[in-house]
Amino acid sequence: MNDGPPSRPSRASRPVLIGAFVLGALVLIVAAVLASADGRLFARKDSVVMHFSGSIFGLQVGAPVVFRGVRLGSVTSIGLSYDAGQDRFSIPVVAELDPELIDQVGAGGTPRAGLRLETLVERGLRAQLQMQSLLTGQLYVDLDFRADRQASRLGARSGMIEIPTVTTAIQDIKNQVDGMDLRRMVDDLASIARSVRQTVGSPRIESTLAQVEQTAASLNRLAERLDRRSGPLLDAADRALGDTRRSMGDVSAAAARVGAAASGAEALLQPDAPLMRSLGRSADELARTAAALRETAEAAGPDSALQQKLEQTLDDLSRAARSLRALSDTLEQQPRSLLTGRPQELP
Known part of the structure; x- marks a missing residue:
């Protein structure tokens, strides 16, 4: 049994291991790039x-x-x-x-x-x-x-x-x-500001403001007077309105009475009404009387006083007969003339 230290890889095998690690890393990098490109790395652009x-x-x-x-x-x-x-x-x-x-x-x-x-x-x-x-x-x-x-x-x-x-x-x-002329715009604004300053500080503006203030005060006083007098004026207006309404009622009643009288006059002056027939007969009798008197005057002699009086009487009767006939014709044509009067003849 060998109890010595473990064996170490030889120096010749170390480059192989390093190369394997580098190659594996490159493969992983390429795979990551291809995955991130979603297959479009070599697509046409x-x-x-x-x-x-x-x-x-x-x-x-x-x-x-x-x-x-x-x-x-x-x-x-x-x-x-x-x-x-x-x-x-x-x-x-x-x-x-x-x-x-x-x-x-x-x-x-x-x-x-x-x-x-x-x-x-x-x-x-x-x-x-x-x-x-x-x-x-x-x-x-x-x-x-x-x-x-x-x-x-x-x-x-x-x-x-x-x-x-x-x-x-x-x-x-x-x-x-x-594209704007800023210098000119600034100059224009400065000129406008000077003009406004001069206008505001002029005595004419101060006088105008004073007049406006006086006018406003006068309007306030007028409004106060109108406010004080508005009550009596409204009461007087109400009374006048009541009087006007009563007057209109009286006028309406009078108009109704006049209308009724006109209707009665129209009925009275119809051609077949007794009054109109009586006027016609009176006119005819006056005409016949005038004719008889004219015959009597002719028989009395041309130079006698009786003839002159008869002729004067005949003239009066003739005028009376014509007037009566004219009145009868007017009433027959315009019955309302009895109320309104005879219409004036144009010259």
Whole structure:
């Protein structure tokens, strides 16, 4: 039996063990990468370029590129380009997108191949910078359909698809502020402030305020007097209203009596009424009497005094007969004239 110390591995076997451990670690790392990539490590990706004209401070390589919250890729490079022809700078941002992440469904729900980015750009796909976090200030690229917005498009690089870009709301505000003449606006505000100060401190304003105060005091006194006199005035108005109502009642009663009298007069003055027949007979008798007297006057001689008196009497009778006949005709045509009087003849 060997009671000595345990045997140690030889120096020749140590590199083999170390290599085995390293190889196992590499296998685990590759497996983890493949698992995290979900089988899309070797999937086809499209390179796109987006030209931004404003500041992109906060956008870094590796920043996500999303479409309505779904990550389609990430930023791979950020550069700076100068166009000597137009004397302007632009910032080309290159990203890799996986178009296979967008499933296209055909008629009946049958799946189709992924959409082409060129088709989406033609339909209005635009890129815009958005804030990831207000604390860190990091940005990301947001893709969405913004065909109604003015887009910037400078041209694609070889082998890349260009996605037009639109400015953010903050950049729009900044552009509007940059276009304003702030110095002139400040000068105008200062001039307005001086004018207001001079106007407020002028004697005319003080006089106007004093007049307004006096007018307000006069109105208050007038309101107090009206308040004190409103009671008696209302009582007098109530009494006058009562008198008016009573007067209207009396007028209504008088009108009713007049109407009744008019109705009675109309009935009395009908053509077949006794009064009208009596007036007609009287007129006829007066006419016959006048005719008989005229015959008597002619028989008495032309120059006698009797004839002259008879002619005068005949004239009176004739006028009386005509007046009586006219009265009879008027009452027959307008019975109310007995109450209202004879209508005046137009000149």
